[in-house]
Amino acid sequence: MTMENVPVIDLSPSFSGGEEGRQKVAEAIRAACEDIGFFTVVGHGVADATIEALRRNAREYFALPLAEKEKVPQPVERISRGYSHVCSRGLAYSTGKETPPDLQESFAMGPIDEAPDDVRGALAERYFFRRNTWPHTPAGFAAAAEAYYREMERLSLHILQLFARALGLDDHYFDDKLDHHTSTMRTIYYPPQSEAPQAGQLRAGEHTDYGTLTILTGDDVPGGLQVKLRNGGWVDVHPLPNAFICNIGDLMMRWTNDKWVSNPHRVANPPAEYAHIGRLSIPFFHNPNANAEIRCIRAFYGEAEAEKYPPVKFGEFYLSKHLKAQNMTVETA
Numbered sequence: 001m002t003m004e005n006v007p008v009i010d011l012s013p014s015f016s017g018g019e020e021g022r023q024k025v026a027e028a029i030r031a032a033c034e035d036i037g038f039f040t041v042v043g044h045g046v047a048d049a050t051i052e053a054l055r056r057n058a059r060e061y062f063a064l065p066l067a068e069k070e071k072v073p074q075p076v077e078r079i080s081r082g083y084s085h086v087c088s089r090g091l092a093y094s095t096g097k098e099t100p101p102d103l104q105e106s107f108a109m110g111p112i113d114e115a116p117d118d119v120r121g122a123l124a125e126r127y128f129f130r131r132n133t134w135p136h137t138p139a140g141f142a143a144a145a146e147a148y149y150r151e152m153e154r155l156s157l158h159i160l161q162l163f164a165r166a167l168g169l170d171d172h173y174f175d176d177k178l179d180h181h182t183s184t185m186r187t188i189y190y191p192p193q194s195e196a197p198q199a200g201q202l203r204a205g206e207h208t209d210y211g212t213l214t215i216l217t218g219d220d221v222p223g224g225l226q227v228k229l230r231n232g233g234w235v236d237v238h239p240l241p242n243a244f245i246c247n248i249g250d251l252m253m254r255w256t257n258d259k260w261v262s263n264p265h266r267v268a269n270p271p272a273e274y275a276h277i278g279r280l281s282i283p284f285f286h287n288p289n290a291n292a293e294i295r296c297i298r299a300f301y302g303e304a305e306a307e308k309y310p311p312v313k314f315g316e317f318y319l320s321k322h323l324k325a326q327n328m329t330v331e332t333a
């Protein structure tokens with residue numbers, strides 16, 4: 001890895017620049033994904049007002065008393081819906097590491113669309129297509145989150161098509177693996193730290209994301225996102241105004257037999273003089289269909305190079321990591 005900073009990529013030529021524009025943007029994405037695994041996008045076409053409306057509602061929500069926030073709790077299946085309180089998860093557990101839990105609270109949602117036929121009535125419907133539920137206050141939270149989620153659906157499909165091109169595949173290679181996607185979105189609040197964290201405790205422990213692509217807006221404050229370099233060092237990722245930070249998840253690594261890296265990242269604690277500042281961040285985790293089979297693409301292995309990962313069904317792969325991050329295992333009954 002040679003990049004020490006997250007590159008900024010203007011997506012506008014990929015919307016309006018025809019074949020040449022798409023190719024140019026795909027090349028820039030390929031360079032980032034073969035290296036640091038993170039890139040910032042501008043020219044994405046999402047209106048500032050859509051981003052701001054969700055950020056405002058999320059801030060209002062997290063400022064409510066705990067009892068109010070707990071009125072829409074995370075369901076017993078421990079899936080990404082509803083409110084999760086501070087210290088209810090540890091992202092480093094998903095990598096098998098023992099740390100104190102993460103200093104964050106969140107409110108999560110999943111697909112707005114209904115379960116497809118191949119999932120309806122199966123366990124996967126309960127885990128991936130459970131209806132979203134919303135608090136009464138702030139009154140605009142649900143609408144703002146759904147409008148933003150719809151924009152993320154559009155943008156993530158566009159970027160996945162650029163991924164396909166960047167990998168030398170047909171632009172639509174991934175389309176049929178994503179047409180009933182199971183993406184989730186979390187509004188996360190990292191509260192001010194009135195006490196020093198425990199040894200090894202972070203706002204978000206070191207991990208890689210489990211899906212295809214994460215698209216994030218976050219406050220640029222001390223105690224923010226950091227990405228791990230190959231030499232073991234950490235570099236701060238500074239969100240630009242009205243831009244999104246993108247990073248690839250484990251599935252891109254599995255599909256490409258490690259040609260693309262899903263890079264470890266974490267959210268650091270603020271230094272003591274900034275410990276009174278909370279941080280809001282909103283990752284959209286793009287995930288494929290529950291039943292999509294994730295196996296190394298033929299072009300990425302050959303005579304000399306074996307497939308590094310056995311084929312997995314996305315739903316099973318995801319649940320095992322997601323539940324591990326909460327010290328849980330999959331319930332199969």
Ligand SMILES: O=C(O)CCC(=O)C(=O)O
Nearest residue numbers: 204209218225267281283
């Ligand atoms: O809050 C952030 O900036 C990153 C959060 C993150 O990496 C995650 O929740 O997977």
Ligand SMILES: [Fe+2]
Nearest residue numbers: 207208209265
């Ligand atoms: Fe992450």
